[in-house]
Amino acid sequence: MFFLTITCCFSTACLANPASAELAESAAPATPAPIRFLLSFDDGPSGNKYNNSTEQVLEVLANNHVQAGIKALFFTQTRAVTGGGTAIGRKLMQREWNEGHLLGFHTATPHHSNHRFLSEPEFEQSLQDGIADLTEITGVAPKLVRPPFWNYDKRTFAAYQRHGMQVLLTDLSANDGKIWGVNFSFHKHSNMLKQLGELRAKWLAGKLPVVDGCTPIVVTFHDVNTYTSNHVEVYLEILVQVAAELEMPTTTIPFYTNRDELERAALTSAMHDTSIKPPLPGIWNWLWQ
DSSP states (O other): OHHHHHHHHHHHHHHHOHHHHHHHHHHSOOOOOOEEEEEEEESOOOOOSSSOHHHHHHHHHHSOSSOTTOOOEEEEETTOTTTTTSHHHHHHHHHHHHTTOEEEEEEOSSSOOOGGGSOHHHHHHHHHHHHHHHHHHHSSOOOEEOOGGGOOOHHHHHHHHHTTOEEOOOSEEOOOOOOSSSOOOSOHHHHHHHHHHHHHHHHHTTOSOOBTTBEEEEEEEETTOHHHHHTHHHHHHHHHHHHHHTTOOEEEEEEOOOHHHHHHHHHHHSBOOTTOOOOOSTTHHHHHO
């Protein structure tokens, strides 16, 4: 009876005082902005002459039954001896740009080198080489970098920023970085469901960035993984499915279709403070942090 009296008094007060009612309404949590998946691919392009995995990824992004014309962010190894450093690799990077995708920097060394383990002259030269390579292809310097092995420190982070690049990590990962040997997955759906579920609380609390009216969710794959390239369409289906299962509405078009919008979303999602230690995919969180 006492609770009922208090409740009725509160309701009457709100009706008598519009300002109080307005304050109560403004204190209610807002509906989170719908999510939109920002696809990113690491380690490419492939330099294979036959059954080229990067080429297959591009073809599926352009034509699939989930959403045609998807644009992605490719973090490239511009001078990899089996990829970007080959004629096939350079041609594919040009194709990625010509088809409206966004190119970011990953490495410009012959192999997948950890930037933290390079000497200062080697590291600086690799940055200059990679920026020059991508500028030649796109006409503009890259604004985004993803450190190899997700590994960075204050020195490398400062160097990226000095060269005008922001570090973009990821929200979800297919954990498909392993290329040789056993590189398949029986847990594609459960993996994405678990990771997006862990992110859901931040989304509900409004703690994720909102760009152009939606919440970008960065997803990472490796376009040199042939299992991934053979299952791109399956992964697209899974992402849409797990969002529905978790009651996280997507935008009408759940994947990006415009390079400028994709770049704005990526830059807003990038890291700006090395003191923050975001979770990293797979074993890397345990190894580096």
